[in-house]
Amino acid sequence: xxxxxxxxxxxxxxxxxxxxxxxxxxxxxxxxxxxxxxxxxxxxxxxxxxxxxxxxxxxxxxxxxxxxxxxxxxxxxxxxxxxxxxxxxxxxxxxxxxxxxxxxxxxxxxxxxxxxxxxxxxxxxxxxxxxxxxxxxxxxxxxxxxxxxxxxxxxxxxxxxxxxxxxxxxxxxxxxxxxxxxxxxxxxxxxxxxxxxxxxxxxxxxxxx
Amino acid sequence: xxxxxxxxxxxxxxxxxxxxxxxxxxxxxxxxxxxxxxxxxxxxxxxxxxxxxxxxxxxxxxxxxxxxxxxxxxxxxxxxxxxxxxxxxxxxxxxxxxxxxxxxxxxxxxxxxxxxxxxxxxxx
Numbered sequence: 001x002x003x004x005x006x007x008x009x010x011x012x013x014x015x016x017x018x019x020x021x022x023x024x025x026x027x028x029x030x031x032x033x034x035x036x037x038x039x040x041x042x043x044x045x046x047x048x049x050x051x052x053x054x055x056x057x058x059x060x061x062x063x064x065x066x067x068x069x070x071x072x073x074x075x076x077x078x079x080x081x082x083x084x085x086x087x088x089x090x091x092x093x094x095x096x097x098x099x100x101x102x103x104x105x106x107x108x109x110x111x112x113x114x115x116x117x118x119x120x121x122x123x124x125x126x127x128x129x130x131x132x133x134x135x136x137x138x139x140x141x142x143x144x145x146x147x148x149x150x151x152x153x154x155x156x157x158x159x160x161x162x163x164x165x166x167x168x169x170x171x172x173x174x175x176x177x178x179x180x181x182x183x184x185x186x187x188x189x190x191x192x193x194x195x196x197x198x199x200x201x202x203x204x205x206x207x208x209x
Numbered sequence: 210x211x212x213x214x215x216x217x218x219x220x221x222x223x224x225x226x227x228x229x230x231x232x233x234x235x236x237x238x239x240x241x242x243x244x245x246x247x248x249x250x251x252x253x254x255x256x257x258x259x260x261x262x263x264x265x266x267x268x269x270x271x272x273x274x275x276x277x278x279x280x281x282x283x284x285x286x287x288x289x290x291x292x293x294x295x296x297x298x299x300x301x302x303x304x305x306x307x308x309x310x311x312x313x314x315x316x317x318x319x320x321x322x323x324x325x326x327x328x329x330x331x332x333x
Contacts, residue, residue, distance in 0.1 A: 037254050038247070045243040046232050063239070067246035074254040144234065147227040169221050170228045194320050200220050 065096040090181035165196035
């Protein structure tokens with residue numbers, strides 16, 4: 001089942017001329033909406049960064065996609081009801097992550113194909129060449145080690161399984177919200193989530209024993 | 210069944226705790242970058258909510274501005290909103306191309322049992 005995005009009706013664009021026509025009340029509404037957006041973004045930015053980093057395995061790319069997603073939400077969807085912001089934000093973030101991953105694959109393909117490129121042993125191994133996200137050994141906490149291991153397991157899953165697990169378990173979205181964020185049916189969300197949990201049980205359980 | 214549920218909850222809890230710990234442990238430089246990104250986003254939002262010109266205008270100019278606003282609002286269906294149908298169309302293409310794997314119900318009784326339990330617990 002496809003989940004359609006709600007079309008933008010007039011409210012978001014009507015809010016633009018309202019401070020001129022509607023006076024103080026309209027300006028207060030606009031200020032309230034800005035504050036609500038600021039509260040939302042402040043609450044979500046760090047978590048979104050961690051989720052993006054688990055997907056992209058790169059610190060700077062994760063920052064870029066989170067920034068892109070925040071700007072896109074503010075620009076295109078801040079006129080939507082506040083309760084829709086979270087799933088919409090993660091939908092945008094997911095699309096940005098997918099874009100980055102596709103660009104990386106294209107870049108690797110071009111580098112591998114382009115004659116004269118310095119490649120000693122063929123195309124780079126994406127796992128070996130991925131920057132270590134865990135920092136120095138002194139900075140590692142037990143939880144960070146576990147998260148790193150979880151990240152490795154999640155990286156081996158399909159994108160859908162990874163998304164379902166992170167959105168449901170890390171971000172706390174319910175099934176319906178996760179379906180909106182992922183652009184799929186609620187049944188699909190449950191399927192992908194179950195597979196992800198199975199994989200984690202198998203890998204993390206063995207690692208911890 | 211109870212054992213599977215317990216193991217599921219255990220891995221969910223451990224991974225969530227590890228994630229929360231990693232969020233709390235974010236370094237200052239990253240937090241600062243995120244705060245700057247947030248400010249950029251809010252600047253975009255302010256451009257939507259507040260016009261850059263003064264809202265105090267004489268009556269005659271207010272009428273002229275209202276006419277212009279209506280014209281711009283009509284025109285805005287071509288501008289920013291043109292991007293949104295494209296965004297929707299692109300995202301729907303992504304959805305169609307994703308190829309959801311939906312054969313679990315037929316092939317995996319364990320999934321079926323888990324899904325029944327989730328529904329009974331009122332999860333999601």
